[in-house]
Amino acid sequence: MVSEDVKVGHFGREAIVGSVVLPGQVVEEASSAEQKKVTLGPGVERVKENIVVCNSGILKKSEPNIYYVDNLQKRYTPVRKECVIGVVTMKAGDIFKIDINSSEQASLSYLAFENVSKKNRPRIEVGDLVYAQILSASKDMEPELVCVNSYGKQVTMGVLPAEGFLFQCSINLIRKILSPECPLLSKLGKRIPYETAIGMNGRIWIKAKNVDATLLIGNAILASEYASTETINEICDNLLKKLPNV
Amino acid sequence: MDLISDQGLRVDGRRAGELRRIRCKLGVYDQPDGSAYLEQGHTKVLAAVYGPHQIRGSRTKALQDSVVINCQYSMATFSTGERKKRPRGDRRSTEMTMLLKQAVSAVIKAELYPRSQIDVFLEVLQADGGNYCACVNAATLALIDAGIPLREYVVACTASLANGKVPLVDISHLEETMGGPNLTVAALPLSGQIAVMEMSQRFHIDHLEEVTQLALQGCRDIYKILDKAVKEHLLETGDFFPQLESN
Amino acid sequence: MKELIVSTCEKNFIRQAVSQGKRLDGRKFDDLRKLDIKYGLEWGSCVTTLGSTKVVAQVSCDVQVPKTSRPNEGLLFINVELSGMASVHFESGKINDAEVKINRILEKCFRESKCIDLEALCIVAEEKVWNVRVDLNILNYEGNVVGCCSIAALAALAHFRHPDVTSTGEGIIIHSEAERDAIPLTIHHYPVAVSFALFDQGKHIIHDPTALEEHVSDVQLVVCVNSYRELCGLYLEGSSIKTVDLVVRCSSQAAKIAKRLVDYVRDTLQEDQNVRNSNMQVPGLVSCVNEDSLFALSQERLIIKLTDRELQEKIKELTTETEEKLDVEMKDCSNEDMKIVSTGPSSAELVSNLDVKVGLGDKNAWMVDEGGDYSSESENSEVELVQEVSRHEKVIQLELSGDSEEEEVTVLKPENLEQRDLSQKLPKKKKSGKK
Numbered sequence: 034m035v036s037e038d039v040k041v042g043h044f045g046r047e048a049i050v051g052s053v054v055l056p057g058q059v060v061e062e063a064s065s066a067e068q069k070k071v072t073l074g075p076g077v078e079r080v081k082e083n084i085v086v087c088n089s090g091i092l093k094k095s096e097p098n099i100y101y102v103d104n105l106q107k108r109y110t111p112v113r114k115e116c117v118i119g120v121v122t123m124k125a126g127d128i129f130k131i132d133i134n135s136s137e138q139a140s141l142s143y144l145a146f147e148n149v150s151k152k153n154r155p156r157i158e159v160g161d162l163v164y165a166q167i168l169s170a171s172k173d174m175e176p177e178l179v180c181v182n183s184y185g186k187q188v189t190m191g192v193l194p195a196e197g198f199l200f201q202c203s204i205n206l207i208r209k210i211l212s213p214e215c216p217l218l219s220k221l222g223k224r225i226p227y228e229t230a231i232g233m234n235g236r237i238w239i240k241a242k243n244v245d246a247t248l249l250i251g252n253a254i255l256a257s258e259y260a261s262t263e264t265i266n267e268i269c270d271n272l273l274k275k276l277p278n279v
Numbered sequence: 280m281d282l283i284s285d286q287g288l289r290v291d292g293r294r295a296g297e298l299r300r301i302r303c304k305l306g307v308y309d310q311p312d313g314s315a316y317l318e319q320g321h322t323k324v325l326a327a328v329y330g331p332h333q334i335r336g337s338r339t340k341a342l343q344d345s346v347v348i349n350c351q352y353s354m355a356t357f358s359t360g361e362r363k364k365r366p367r368g369d370r371r372s373t374e375m376t377m378l379l380k381q382a383v384s385a386v387i388k389a390e391l392y393p394r395s396q397i398d399v400f401l402e403v404l405q406a407d408g409g410n411y412c413a414c415v416n417a418a419t420l421a422l423i424d425a426g427i428p429l430r431e432y433v434v435a436c437t438a439s440l441a442n443g444k445v446p447l448v449d450i451s452h453l454e455e456t457m458g459g460p461n462l463t464v465a466a467l468p469l470s471g472q473i474a475v476m477e478m479s480q481r482f483h484i485d486h487l488e489e490v491t492q493l494a495l496q497g498c499r500d501i502y503k504i505l506d507k508a509v510k511e512h513l514l515e516t517g518d519f520f521p522q523l524e525s526n
Numbered sequence: 527m528k529e530l531i532v533s534t535c536e537k538n539f540i541r542q543a544v545s546q547g548k549r550l551d552g553r554k555f556d557d558l559r560k561l562d563i564k565y566g567l568e569w570g571s572c573v574t575t576l577g578s579t580k581v582v583a584q585v586s587c588d589v590q591v592p593k594t595s596r597p598n599e600g601l602l603f604i605n606v607e608l609s610g611m612a613s614v615h616f617e618s619g620k621i622n623d624a625e626v627k628i629n630r631i632l633e634k635c636f637r638e639s640k641c642i643d644l645e646a647l648c649i650v651a652e653e654k655v656w657n658v659r660v661d662l663n664i665l666n667y668e669g670n671v672v673g674c675c676s677i678a679a680l681a682a683l684a685h686f687r688h689p690d691v692t693s694t695g696e697g698i699i700i701h702s703e704a705e706r707d708a709i710p711l712t713i714h715h716y717p718v719a720v721s722f723a724l725f726d727q728g729k730h731i732i733h734d735p736t737a738l739e740e741h742v743s744d745v746q747l748v749v750c751v752n753s754y755r756e757l758c759g760l761y762l763e764g765s766s767i768k769t770v771d772l773v774v775r776c777s778s779q780a781a782k783i784a785k786r787l788v789d790y791v792r793d794t795l796q797e798d799q800n801v802r803n804s805n806m807q808v809p810g811l812v813s814c815v816n817e818d819s820l821f822a823l824s825q826e827r828l829i830i831k832l833t834d835r836e837l838q839e840k841i842k843e844l845t846t847e848t849e850e851k852l853d854v855e856m857k858d859c860s861n862e863d864m865k866i867v868s869t870g871p872s873s874a875e876l877v878s879n880l881d882v883k884v885g886l887g888d889k890n891a892w893m894v895d896e897g898g899d900y901s902s903e904s905e906n907s908e909v910e911l912v913q914e915v916s917r918h919e920k921v922i923q924l925e926l927s928g929d930s931e932e933e934e935v936t937v938l939k940p941e942n943l944e945q946r947d948l949s950q951k952l953p954k955k956k957k958s959g960k961k
Contacts, residue, residue, distance in 0.1 A: 120531050120533040122531060123343070124343070132531050158534070159343055160532075160533050160534035160537075161534055161535075162534075162535050193535065195534050195538055196535070196538065196539075197535060197539065198535065198536065198539040199533055199535050199536050199539075238535070244539075244542060244546055245548070247539070248543075248548070248550070248552075370626055370629055370633075371630075373623075373626040374626055374627070374630040377623055377626065377627065381763060385765070460757075462760070471769075472767065473762065473770065475762060476760055476761075476762040476773060477760060477762070478634075478757060478761075479638045479639075479758075479759055480639060480758075481639045481640075481717075481752070481756045481758045482756060482757060483755060483756050484755045484756070484757055484774075484777050484778060484781055485755075487757060487773070487774055487777055488770065491770045491773065491774075492770065495770065
C-alpha cells in the first residue's frame with residue numbers, strides 16, 4: 034500500500050499538494066490571493082476563481098508556483114517541441130500522414146528534412162518509422178511534425194532503419210526512464226550495445242545485435258514500470274547475469 | 280437412403296469420383312466488362328465483372344499499391360426450395376462473400392492497378408449444392424472475359440465422405456443435407472496451391488488427406504473443362520475479324 | 527473497419543524472430559498462453575481469459591416453435607459480438623468481416639457438427655422446443671479470439687442447465703429451480719477451435735498467435751477438432767499455401783492441443799461442480815474482480831517476455847517486494863531537475879521528466895501465477911518444479927509412514943508452495959463479504 038508520506042485517505046474538496054487527487058478537487062493554496070503568478074501544468078485548470086484538478090494522479094508543485102498532476106496515461110496529447118516516433122500511414126501530395134498515437138494523425142511535410150528539395154524527395158514509404166519533433170500542436174488543428182531543428186539540421190531525427198523493434202508503453206514510463214536519475218538505460222548500455230529512440234508518445238524503438246538482446250532490453254524497460262530506482266538496478270543486474278552470452 | 284449404393288452408384292446415378300455436368304458460356308451481357316454463366320449439375324450461377332475502375336465511395340478506401348476487390352454474393356429469392364427472404368446480407372452470404380474475395384484475390388495481379396477497384400457480382404439462380412464452387416468457377420470465367428490479367432485460373436470443388444469410408448466429389452444439395460461432411464477447396468490447378476479451404480460437419484482426421492486430394496483432382500478436372508470452354512469462346516469471337524478482312 | 531497500423535519495422539522483426547524460432551513473449555511455437563475459466567453463479571455463464579484475450583459467454587434458453595423441416599429437434603443459436611470495445615479498429619453496429627468469420631466458424635464447430643443432442647430438447651413435437659442461445663461478447667481482442675470464444679462457448683454449454691418441463695394435457699409446466707433440479711445439456715463430443723499462424727510458406731507454424739503475429743503472418747488457419755480426433759471445421763485464410771500436407775500436419779497438431787484443452791475444461795467444470803455440491807459460497811464472477819487491489823483486472827503490460835522463466839519470476843518477485851516500500855516523495859524542486867517551461871499565461875509545459883515514484887496498491891495475488899497449475903501449457907521449468915516436489919514427497923512418505931499418501935500429496939502441491947511464499951511477502955488481506 035501507499036506509505037504514510039502520501040496523504041491518501043482524505044478525498045474532500047481540497048486537493049493537497051503531494052497527495053493523490055481526484056478530478057473536481059480544488060487546489061486551495063493556488064487559489065488564494067497571495068500568489069502573484071501561478072502557472073498551471075497538465076491536469077489542473079482554472080474554473081472561475083478556483084484552480085480545479087481535472088486528471089487523477091499525484092498533485093505536484095515546482096518552484097515557482099507551478100502546479101501539475103502526474104497521471105497514468107496510454108494515449109498521447111501532442112505538446113510542442115517533444116520528439117515522437119510516428120508510423121507513416123499515407124503519402125498525400127506534399128505531406129506524409131503520420132500516426133502518433135494521439136487523437137489525430139499528424140502531418141509531416143516532405144521538405145522538412147535535411148538536404149531535400151522539390152526535385153530531390155526523401156525516401157520514405159508507407160509503414161516506415163520516423164523520429165520527428167512536434168512543430169505545432171493545437172487542439173484545433175492536426176499536429177505538425179518536422180525532422181529538422183530550427184538550424185535546418187537533422188541531428189538525431191529522421192527515418193528509423195527497418196531493423197530493430199518497436200513497442201508501446203505508457204506515457205509515464207517514458208518520462209520515468211528519461212529522467213536523469215533513472216539508471217536503466219545507461220546500465221544496460223554498459224553491458225549490451227544498443228541503439229534506441231524513445232518517443233514521448235509512448236513508443237520505444239530498440240535495435241541491438243540480435244533478437245535476444247533486443248527482447249532483453251525491451252523486457253527490462255517494460256518491467257521497470259512500477260519499480261523504484263533500487264529495484265531497477267537489481268533487475269538490470271539479474272537480467273545481465275542470467276544471460277551473459279548476449 | 281444410402282449415399283452410395285452397393286454397386287457404387289450415388290443418389291443421382293454418378294460414381295464416387297464423377298463430376299456433374301458443367302456447361303458454361305462467356306460474355307452473356309454487354310453492360311459489364313466481363314460476364315459468364317455457369318451450370319454445374321442443377322446449380323446455375325451468373326457472374327458479372329466491372330473494372331478496373333475508379334474507387335467508388337470514399338477515397339480513403341483506396342490502397343496505395345494494389346487494387347481493391349469488391350465481391351458480392353447474392354442468392355435469388357427463387358433459388359432455393361423455400362422462398363429466400365433475404366437475398367444478401369445474412370451471415371452465410373457474408374461468409375461466402377469473404378471466401379469469394381479471398382479466392383479471387385489469390386489470382387488477380389493486384390499490383391497492376393493501384394488505387395482502383397474491381398467489382399465481382401455473383402447471382403445464384405438455382406442452388407443445388409456446390410454454390411460456392413460454381414460461383415468461383417463462374418467468377419474466373421467472367422474475369423477472363425473482362426480481360427483482367429490473372430496468374431492462373433482459380434477453380435473450386437467440393438468433396439465429401441460417404442458412410443465414413445468412400446470419398447465423393449462434387450456433392451449435390453441432397454448429399455449435403457443428408458449429414459455427410461463437406462470439404463470445399465478453391466485451388467490454382469496448375470501450380471497446386473490452395474487459396475481457400477473450408478469444411479463443415481465432422482469426419483476423422485485420418486480421412487482428411489484423401490478427401491482433400493480428391494477435391495484437388497476434381498479441381499484439375501474442372502479446370503480442363505473450363506479451359507476448353509474458354510478456348511472455344513475465343514475461337515468464336517476471334518474469328519470475327521478475319522471474316523471482315525476477307526470481305 | 528480501420529486497419530491495425532503496423533510498421534514495417536515490427537513486421538520485419540517478428541518475421542526475423544520467427545525464423546530464428548523465437549516469439550515475442552518467450553513462448554515456444556506450440557505453447558498456449560495462460561488459460562483461465564471462471565464460472566458465474568447462473569448456469570451457463572463464464573468468463574474465459576486466454577493471455578490478454580477475454581471473452582464472456584452466457585447461455586440462455588426459451589421455448590419456441592421448431593423449424594418445419596426438423597420438427598423434433600430443438601434450436602441452437604450462437605451469437606458473437608465483436609464491438610468497438612474489443613479493439614479500436616472495430617466499429618460497433620456495422621457487421622464487420624471478423625465478426626462474421628468468428629460467427630461462422632463457431633456455428634460450424636458447434637451446430638453443424640451436432641455436438642449437442644437437439645432431439646433431447648424437444649418438448650412437444652412440432653409445437654414447442656427449447657431454443658438454446660449462446661451469446662459471446664469479446665471484451666479484449668489480443669489474438670486467437672476464435673480459440674478463446676470456442677473454449678468459452680464449450681464451457682458455457684457444458685455448464686448450462688435448462689429447467690425441467692412436464693407436459694400436461696393442454697400445455698406444459700416449466701418447473702423452477704426450487705421445484706425440480708435443472709437438466710444439463712447432452713453433449714456428444716467436445717469440439718474446440720485451434721488457430722495457427724503460418725509464416726514463410728508454411729515453414730514455421732505458430733499456435734495461439736497474438737494480434738500482432740496474426741497480422742504479420744502469411745496464412746491464418748483455424749481447425750476445429752474434438753477430443754476424438756474428428757475434424758469439425760476448417761478455415762484457411764491468407765495467401766495461398768503450397769501443399770495439402772501442411773494442412774494435414776496442422777490438423778494432427780490441433781488434435782493434440784484440443785485434447786489438452788478439453789481436459790482442462792472438464793477439470794474446471796468438475797471443480798465448479800464440487801464447489802456447488804459442498805455448499806460453500808459459490809464465488810461466481812466476482813472472483814474476477816478482486817476488491818483488495820487497484821490492479822485487479824489489469825493484465826501485465828509485458829508484451830515481450832524472456833524465455834527464462836526463473837528470470838521472470840525473479841523480476842516479479844523484485845517488483846512485488848519493493849512495491850510495499852514505495853513511497854511517494856514530493857520532489858523538492860531544484861531547478862536542474864525539472865524543466866517546466868511556462869509558455870504563456872496560465873500554461874506550462876512538462877518538458878523534462880521527473881522521477882515519478884507513484885504509490886500503488888499491492889500486486890494482486892490474482893495476477894501472480896496462482897492459477898499456474900491449471901494451465902494446460904507445459905512450460906518446462908514449471909513442469910520440473912512439480913516433479914521435484916513429488917519426488918521429494920515420496921521420499922518423505924517412505925521414511926515416515928506409508929499411510930494416507932494422498933493427503934500428503936495435497937500438502938505439497940505447487941499451489942500451496944507458491945502461496946506460502948507469497949504470504950511471506952504480501953500482507954494477507956481479509957476477504958470481506960464475497961457473494
